[in-house]
Amino acid sequence: MRAFRIRMPSGDAYWTVIDDDYEVQPVADRYLRELRFGRDRAESTTKAYAESVSLFLRWALSTRRDWSTAARDLGLFIVWLKHTPARSDRALAGPGVDPVRGASRINKILTATRGFLLFAVTASEIPSWVTEQLYEVADSQDLPMAAQNESGDLRYRMRARHGLHQPETAVDRATxxxxxxxxxxxxxxxxxxxxxxxxxxxxxxxxxxxxxxxxxxxxxxxxxxxxxxxxxxxxxxxxxxxxxxxxxxxxxxxxxxxxxxxxxxxxxxxxxxxxxxxxxxxxxxxxxxxxxxxxxxxxxxxxxxxxxxxxxxxxxxxxxxxxxxxxxxxxxxxxxxxxxxxxxxxxxxxxxxxxxxxxxxxxxxxxxxxxxxxxxxxxxxxx
Structure with missing residues (x-):
C-alpha cells in the first residue's frame, strides 16, 4: 500500500491509496476525494492523509488483520509505527532499538486513520462499533481552565482513545x-x-x-x-x-x-x-x-x-x-x-x-x- 497522486481532467489533483497491483483502495479513495473536494482541503493535506492511511492498511495487511475491524488493535498499530521503517513491513522492536517515528508523527498518522475509519462508519462500509474503539466519552473537567466553559457547567465530548504524549513545542519568533x-x-x-x-x-x-x-x-x-x-x-x-x-x-x-x-x-x-x-x-x-x-x-x-x-x-x-x-x-x-x-x-x-x-x-x-x-x-x- 502506498500513496499515489491522481490528476483530474479539470487539472485539480489529490492523493489516494493504491496496492502493489496499482489497484485503488475504494473506501480510502472516496474518503480522500471527499477530503480534497468536499471539504476543500489542500492537495498537500490529502497527500499527508493518504500516506497515513496507507500505513494503516499496510499494517493490517502485513499482520493479516481485516482493516475494517482492526481498530480494536490500534495499540499494536502504534507499536508497529514506532518500530517499523517506512519501506519495510517487519517491526524492529526490542531492547536498545531506537524508534523510527516520534510521538508527533505517530499522533498525526492516528488522526488521519481515525478520520478514515469514521468516514467508513458513516458510509456504512464498516461496523458502527468501530467508533467506540476510536473515541470515548469524556467530560470537560480534564481540560485546561482556559478551555473550560466560563459558567462552570459540565460538558461532554468525544476524546480519542489512542495517542502518545508529546511535549508542547511553541514556535518562537525570528528576531x-x-x-x-x-x-x-x-x-x-x-x-x-x-x-x-x-x-x-x-x-x-x-x-x-x-x-x-x-x-x-x-x-x-x-x-x-x-x-x-x-x-x-x-x-x-x-x-x-x-x-x-x-x-x-x-x-x-x-x-x-x-x-x-x-x-x-x-x-x-x-x-x-x-x-x-x-x-x-x-x-x-x-x-x-x-x-x-x-x-x-x-x-x-x-x-x-x-x-x-x-x-x-x-x-x-x-x-x-x-x-x-x-x-x-x-x-x-x-x-x-x-x-x-x-x-x-x-x-x-x-x-x-x-x-x-x-x-x-x-x-x-x-x-x-x-x-x-x-x-x-x-x-x-x-x-
Missing part, C-alpha cells in the same frame, strides 16, 4: 536581527522579496508561493484594479495552484504593504523581466535561476531558501519561514496594534488563534511593569 541577517544573506531581489513577504506582510509559505501578479495592487489610487482599498496592498486568495500552493483560510483577505516591501517588489519585477521564460506566467514568484525557468516556485523551495540563508548568515539557530510570520505578528503587537487587527492581518478566524503568534519583547514587558502606578502609601514607606 529583527535575524530577519536583517537573512535579508543581507540574499543574493538576488526575488529572495529578498520572499523574506519581506513573510516577515513584513505575515504571509504563510503557501500564500506567498500562490500569489498572482493580479493580487498585488501597488498604486495609490486602485481604481484601475476596480478595488476600493486605497494604498499599496495585496490580496490573499484561496485557489487551486499547479505548484500545490494553498491559502489556508477560505476567506480572502487584504494585507497593506509598507514602503520597504513595495520597493522590494519593484526591484524584483525588474529582475523578473530579464527572464523571458517568466513573461507569460501570472504567478508572482517564479524560478529565475533553475529549471523549470519561469515556472512558479514551490513551497519546498521557500523552506530550502531559509535553510540556505540561515547557513550563509551563520546564524546560531535555524530560522523557519513560519518564524517570519511570528515576527510580523509580534512586531505588530509591540507597535501597539490591537488583537483584532493582528487577527485580520494574519487571516485567522478567531482572536484565540492569533495569541500564540504574539511574543512580547523584553523591553515591552519592562515598559508594561514600569507603567503601573504605585500607590502613594507604598512610595512614602520606602522613602
Amino acid at each position: 529583527d536581527a535575524e530577519i536583517v541577517a537573512l535579508f543581507k544573506a540574499c543574493r538576488n531581489a526575488r529572495d529578498r522579496l520572499i523574506v519581506f513577504l513573510l516577515a513584513r506582510a505575515g504571509l504563510r509559505r503557501g500564500e506567498a508561493a500562490g500569489l498572482r501578479r493580479c493580487d498585488l495592487h501597488l498604486l495609490p489610487d486602485n481604481s484601475v484594479h476596480d478595488c476600493s482599498v486605497a494604498g499599496a496592498h495585496l490580496h490573499v486568495v484561496r485557489r487551486a495552484n499547479p505548484n500545490g500552493a494553498w491559502a489556508k483560510s477560505r476567506r480572502q483577505r487584504m494585507v497593506p504593504l509598507d514602503f520597504l516591501t513595495v520597493r522590494a517588489i519593484d526591484l524584483y519585477l525588474l529582475e523578473r523581466d530579464e527572464q523571458p521564460a517568466a513573461a507569460n506566467c501570472d504567478f508572482m514568484l517564479v524560478n529565475l535561476f533553475r529549471e523549470p525557468l519561469g515556472a512558479p516556485i514551490s513551497i519546498g523551495a521557500i523552506n530550502e531558501l531559509f535553510t540556505t540563508l540561515g547557513r550563509r548568515a551563520q546564524l546560531p539557530r535555524g530560522i523557519s519561514p513560519h518564524q517570519g510570520r511570528h515576527a510580523f505578528a509580534s512586531n505588530l503587537a509591540d507597535s501597539g496594534a490591537m488583537l483584532d487587527e493582528i487577527q485580520t492581518l494574519l487571516g485567522h478566524a478567531s482572536p484565540q488563534s492569533s495569541k500564540p503568534y504574539l511574543h512580547p519583547s523584553a523591553e515591552r514587558l519592562r515598559t508594561a511593569i514600569d507603567s503601573v502606578p504605585s500607590p502613594r502609601e507604598m512610595t512614602e514607606g520606602l522613602s
